[in-house]
Amino acid sequence: MLLKLLAKIIVMLNSNTSSSQVAAGLASGLLFALLPTGNLLWIALFLAVFFTKAHYGMLMLASAGFKLALPLLAGPLDALGWFILSLPALQDAFTWLYNQPIAPLTRFNNTLVMGGLAAGLALWLPAFFAFRALIRLYRRTLADKLANSKFMLSIKKLPLVKALSGAIKSAQRVQSALE
């Protein structure tokens, strides 16, 4: 299962899958990792992502990966959320929002939700451009060299890598069948 997931990622990185879509998936994964679950805002954003072409696989993977670091970020996110929710200039707006239908169900007045949303949105564009640049750099400079390097050729002979290669081929077949 893990091998197949790894294989799919390698296939995706070495295919023509849009680097923008992969980067959007990664950036969105970061956003979903920072935003606590169990509120309407998370559900709404999750649904919205399904209308985009962001790469879902990378979104899930990035969300799970970044979520591991969340306990370390809880304090700063709480402080950020408290700061935003306490801004005098925004009190009227938040009060109005709080009294609208549906809006309270987003739990926007929770410090972790507000802090996570603010941090996630602020980091989305930088993360998107950074991930896209990295993928493009990999495809342009590293992908071919890595595939044909002596190191990779010797690695490919290892039993584990053979299994991985098989997994990649089966992943490619599945992808072709889907396409």
Added chain:
Amino acid sequence: MKKEKTVKLNKLFSKPIKEAHFQKRFLGALEIKKDKEFLDASFESHGGMRTARADLDATALQRINKLAPYIKANRGAVKGAPLVAAGILAAGLTVFSLFFMNPLLEKGIETGLEGIFGARAELDGLKFQPLRFRLAIEALRVADAEKPMTNLFESGKLEFRLNPAALFRGKVYIEEASAASIALGTPRQSSGALPGKETPPVKAAKEKPESPPLIDFARFDAKALLEQEKSKLAVSAAYAQSAKAYDEAAARWEGRVEASTAALQNAQQSSKAVLSLDLNSIRTLDQASKAIGDTKAAISAASAVGNEAAAISSGIATDAEALSELSKATRAAFNKDADYLKALVNPKSGAAMAALEPSLRAMLSDKAELYLDYGIKILDAALKLKASGGAQDATKDKKSLAARGRTVPFPSVGYAAFRLGLLRSDFTVEGSSWAVELKELSSEPELSAGPSALLVSMSRANGFAVKNALEADLRSSSKASYTGKADIERLPIDLGSALADVGLDGFSGSASGSLSLSGEKDGASAGRLALTVREPNVARPAGSIGMAVSSALKKTGSVTLDAAWENAGGNERFSLSTNIDAIVEEALRELASSYAKQASAELEKELRSYVAEELEGSIASKEEFDALFAATKGDKAASDSLKKSLDTKLKDLENKAKALGTSALQGISLPKIGP
């Protein structure tokens, strides 16, 4: 020979493509450099249009076709097929509502109730119907935090109708709720104390108040009554105080008086020689001068002794005055005790009421405290609910912060976080029909239309009815208070053995009237009970007065009672007025007249005997003090007498010296003094 497979070019590439479009949408969609170069090389350009080369073999065509899905997929940023997501969401919601929603809600409500009442809350069979905005609970039990083995309240099936508009704002507004039954104080199988929370100490039962006895004239024993009342007599304490004062005064002066007497004796001894001196034996001026000096020294010593005796006498006189006042107080205490004892055998003095009041006060105070305590508990729960609508403490423990964050409250203009509009319950228990209505319970009372109110009424087929209205207005943040009023009709009462001490064991009747209660969160509370007890009856009257009162109660037919109870800052005040005293007085008038005079005389005699035999002997130092006073007076007189004798002697000696001096000057010619 193997036949070459025929491959058709994907439709995406079948028509000529504009050069710019080809560059942007086809080549731009590919990110693998060699695929891009291959596609570019596979299409030739004619007049600004790109078409697939005619000489492409099957392999090339296959490779081009494999690129088609990427070119399609990489176009644009949005796609129009979110049905999968919607499907997943619908499936997720279905699974959640089927397996997780009700248990989660059940747990959430239990936690909320436990926070409000500080004890375990248990819900059975919660069922939420989100599309109908209905919530049903099979049973609810909330334990009493102060008595963990007892439920504060327990209800049968509960049904709630929720307000949809509030629900869409994340608020719980129960417009109407109904309960199949409600019961208070039911026993529990397991402890309702929350883990880690200490059970508050059980309030110690109040000691039964002391009350003066009602005398049974038929078996009157003055000595026994005196023995029984001895601890309450003031004369005993007065005598004890006098004895102590005499002891202290005697001890204070004893040493000083002894020293003064000894000094007097010394002075008298040393003066003897001077006083017995024969004037004729003095022949020279030197002898006269020496005798005068000795006499003056003796006078000085006698004066010192006299001054000390005077000072002691004055001090003892002052103490004697104070002791005299104590003696007066002792006599007054005696008179007061005599009056008190006589009052016990004289029902006209209000002794019957004095005997009844402590028992009635204890019984009514207990009841009032019970109901006021329920009022405080309901008020406390409502205030905790109100507090839950406020901000969470920013300094809350870090663990819960990390897990859930903090909720920042913003003012609600329409809906409170929780509001119970109306809870209604009608049920019958053991032949009693109950109707309960709870109105406007809210986490933000300021948004409620009216104060929180609890209306409870109960009636029985025999005409007994109670209507109780409890109201708590929490809309003003400055003052949290409640008021309650109960109308009572034909309430059967049975005081059991509460009045047994006064000979009225098993007092019962049918009460009608009203009870009003009010209280504040700080503990200040007040209650007033106005009752008329009809058909009064004493099941087991005892003693002559008990029998007489029992007959009088039957004859009178009703007892009125007006009790007021107030607790302000821990100071309790209780007042009671009834016609019981008048009934007792009337009943005992004839009975008492034949016994009271003789009983009074016997009591006074016993009291005098007690004082003479047991108390007066306790002042042992009185005689000693009096002797000291007399001795110091004697010392003063003796020292004065001695001084007078010495003064006379001194005068004689001075005359003698004068005479000696005159005779010595005769025959001596004085030298002439002149130029």
